[in-house]
Amino acid sequence: MSAETPARIVEADVAVIGLGPVGALISNLLAHSGLTVVALDREPDIMQVPRGVGIDGEIMRAMQSLGLAHELEPFLKVFRGAQYLDAEGAVVATRPPANPEGEQGWPDRYNVHQPEFEAVLRTALRKDPRVTELVQHEVTDVTNTAAGVQVTATDLRDGSPVVVSARYAVGSDGGRSITRRAIGATYEDYGLNQPWIVADFVVTEDADVPPINTHYADPVSPAIYIHVVRDIRRFEFRARPDEDLEAAIAPENIWQRVSRWISPADATLVRGAVYTHRSLVVDAWRQGNILLAGDAAHQTPPFLGQGLCTGVRDAMSLAWRLRDVLHRGAPDALLDSYGAERSAHARHFITTATELGSQLTKPTKEAIDSLNSRIGREGRGTTPRLGPGLFDDANGGGYRAPQPRTAEGRLLDDVVGYEFALLLDAEAAAGLTADERARIESGPLRLVVADGPGAAWLADQQTIAAIVRPDRYLYGVYRGLDEVRDAVRALEESLAPQAAVAAS
Known part of the structure; x- marks a missing residue:
C-alpha cells in the first residue's frame, strides 16, 4: 500500500x-x-x-x-455457592448458592x-x-x-x-x-502485583472435583477451583516466589499441579496461562x-x-x-x-x-464474611455508594436500586427502558396536578405508579417515591410530595437546563 x-x-x-x-x-x-x-x-x-x-x-x-x-x-450457570478451606483442609467460611430471584430481579x-x-x-x-x-x-x-x-x-x-x-x-x-x-x-497502584498460574479444563463425568467453587489456603501458594459452566473447570494457583513462570505453564507441570483433583484420563487441558493480578485505578x-x-x-x-x-x-x-x-x-x-x-x-x-x-493464605470466617459484606453480598452488608456525582446526596442517592416487579409480574426495567424512572406510590401519584403529571411525562422521567412488590418496597423504606437512573442506581428516595417535586425539578435542570428554564 x-x-x-x-x-x-x-x-x-x-x-x-x-x-x-x-x-x-x-x-x-x-x-x-x-x-x-x-x-x-x-x-x-x-x-x-x-x-x-x-x-x-x-x-x-x-x-x-x-x-x-x-x-x-x-x-450461564446460577452460582451454587463457595467454600474457603484452611491449610489443613477444614472449611472455615462459606457463601450460599444464589437465590432464584434476588433484589435485581435475577x-x-x-x-x-x-x-x-x-x-x-x-x-x-x-x-x-x-x-x-x-x-x-x-x-x-x-x-x-x-x-x-x-x-x-x-x-x-x-x-x-x-x-x-x-x-x-x-x-x-x-x-x-x-x-x-x-x-x-496514569494508574494509581494499590500495591498488588501477583502472578497466578491459571489453567482451564474440560472434564468428564468421572472427574472427582468439588461441586462448588473452592478456595484452598496455603501459606506459599493458595489455589482456587472454579466450577465455570457445563464441563468447563478452572484452577488458579498463586505462583511461588521466584517460580519460573514459563515452565509453570508447560502442560506436564500443570498436570502435576492439579494431580490431586484430576488427570488426563478424566480431563482435557484447554489452556494454561499466567495472569498477573493488579489493583489499579x-x-x-x-x-x-x-x-x-x-x-x-x-x-x-x-x-x-x-x-x-x-x-x-x-x-x-x-x-x-x-x-x-x-x-x-x-x-x-x-x-x-x-x-x-x-x-x-x-x-x-x-x-x-x-x-x-x-486472606487466602490463612483465612478466617470473620475476615471472609466481613469482606464479602463490604460489597453487600447475599443480603449481608450494604452495596457501595457511587463517588460524588449526579444524585441526591441528602436523600439516599448513589446506591444500587432494586428491581421490583409490578403487580402484573413485569420487571421495572421492562416498563421504563434505559431511562430515568420515578416510582411513586398511588396516594402520592393522586396528589399530582394534571399539569405536574404532564410535565413529568414529557420530561426525562418515566412515571410508574407503584403497585405490588414495588409499592411494598417503597413502604419498607418508609418513602413515597424513588427516582432510579438509567444505570439502575438511585438518584434519590423521598418521603413527601414536595420533596419529589423539588427533586424532579433539580434533575431536569441537571439534564437539560435550558429546557427546564423554559418550562418553568
Missing part, C-alpha cells in the same frame, strides 16, 4: 476503541439509544480464550436493558464462559445498522479536535489508513490501552471528548469475581450520559460526573478484592 494512499474517513457520534465485553456492551447501549457508533478492535473476532468467569444480577439488568438477558441465560450471581457472553453482544451489534464494526483495525492515535475526536487506525488486512471522525471516543481497549496513553492518564477518566472504561480505567483482582462486572457498570453509567449530551441537550459537564462516580466505586471493589486475596 502506497504511503500516499488517502485515508478512508468514517463518521459517527461515538468511536468505541476495543471490542471486548465492555466495548461491545457500550456499543450496543449507544446504538440502542439512537447514536451511531464506530467500534474498532485489533482482533479479527472474539478471543476464544477463557477470561472472566463471573457476573451478577446487576450485569443481567444491563443485558435486560438491551433485550439480551434471555439470549444469554442458556450459557439470581444474584452466575458463572459464565466469557467468549459466550461476548458472542451474544457481538451478534446483536452486527444486526444494528447504527454500528460500523471495524475489526482487524489497529488504533495508532486518538486526538481531541475542535469538532470532537479523531481516531487514526490501520487496516491490518492491507495496511490502509482509516480515520474515524466522531463527537466522542470511549477507550475500552484493556490494560495496555492506547487511549489511556493518548490522554496521559486511573487518575483521570476523561480528557476533552475522550473517555475511558473497563480495564483501560481500572484493573481488579479476581478474588471477588468483580472485574467484568466493574467494567459493565462503567458502560451502563456512561452510555446514557453520552446519549443525553448528544441527543437531549444535556450539558457536556454531565460527563465529568461519570469519572467521579465510577472512580470511587471501582476503587471500593478493587481494594476489597485485594484484601480478600490476602
Whole structure:
C-alpha cells in the first residue's frame, strides 16, 4: 500500500476503541439509544480464550436493558455457592448458592464462559445498522479536535489508513490501552502485583472435583477451583516466589499441579496461562471528548469475581450520559460526573478484592464474611455508594436500586427502558396536578405508579417515591410530595437546563 494512499474517513457520534465485553456492551447501549457508533478492535473476532468467569444480577439488568438477558441465560450457570478451606483442609467460611430471584430481579450471581457472553453482544451489534464494526483495525492515535475526536487506525488486512471522525471516543481497549496513553492518564497502584498460574479444563463425568467453587489456603501458594459452566473447570494457583513462570505453564507441570483433583484420563487441558493480578485505578477518566472504561480505567483482582462486572457498570453509567449530551441537550459537564462516580466505586471493589486475596493464605470466617459484606453480598452488608456525582446526596442517592416487579409480574426495567424512572406510590401519584403529571411525562422521567412488590418496597423504606437512573442506581428516595417535586425539578435542570428554564 502506497504511503500516499488517502485515508478512508468514517463518521459517527461515538468511536468505541476495543471490542471486548465492555466495548461491545457500550456499543450496543449507544446504538440502542439512537447514536451511531464506530467500534474498532485489533482482533479479527472474539478471543476464544477463557477470561472472566463471573457476573451478577446487576450485569443481567444491563443485558435486560438491551433485550439480551434471555439470549444469554442458556450459557450461564446460577452460582451454587463457595467454600474457603484452611491449610489443613477444614472449611472455615462459606457463601450460599444464589437465590432464584434476588433484589435485581435475577439470581444474584452466575458463572459464565466469557467468549459466550461476548458472542451474544457481538451478534446483536452486527444486526444494528447504527454500528460500523471495524475489526482487524489497529488504533495508532486518538486526538481531541475542535469538532470532537479523531481516531487514526490501520487496516491490518492491507495496511490502509482509516480515520474515524466522531463527537466522542470511549477507550475500552484493556490494560495496555492506547487511549489511556493518548490522554496521559496514569494508574494509581494499590500495591498488588501477583502472578497466578491459571489453567482451564474440560472434564468428564468421572472427574472427582468439588461441586462448588473452592478456595484452598496455603501459606506459599493458595489455589482456587472454579466450577465455570457445563464441563468447563478452572484452577488458579498463586505462583511461588521466584517460580519460573514459563515452565509453570508447560502442560506436564500443570498436570502435576492439579494431580490431586484430576488427570488426563478424566480431563482435557484447554489452556494454561499466567495472569498477573493488579489493583489499579486511573487518575483521570476523561480528557476533552475522550473517555475511558473497563480495564483501560481500572484493573481488579479476581478474588471477588468483580472485574467484568466493574467494567459493565462503567458502560451502563456512561452510555446514557453520552446519549443525553448528544441527543437531549444535556450539558457536556454531565460527563465529568461519570469519572467521579465510577472512580470511587471501582476503587471500593478493587481494594476489597485485594484484601480478600490476602486472606487466602490463612483465612478466617470473620475476615471472609466481613469482606464479602463490604460489597453487600447475599443480603449481608450494604452495596457501595457511587463517588460524588449526579444524585441526591441528602436523600439516599448513589446506591444500587432494586428491581421490583409490578403487580402484573413485569420487571421495572421492562416498563421504563434505559431511562430515568420515578416510582411513586398511588396516594402520592393522586396528589399530582394534571399539569405536574404532564410535565413529568414529557420530561426525562418515566412515571410508574407503584403497585405490588414495588409499592411494598417503597413502604419498607418508609418513602413515597424513588427516582432510579438509567444505570439502575438511585438518584434519590423521598418521603413527601414536595420533596419529589423539588427533586424532579433539580434533575431536569441537571439534564437539560435550558429546557427546564423554559418550562418553568
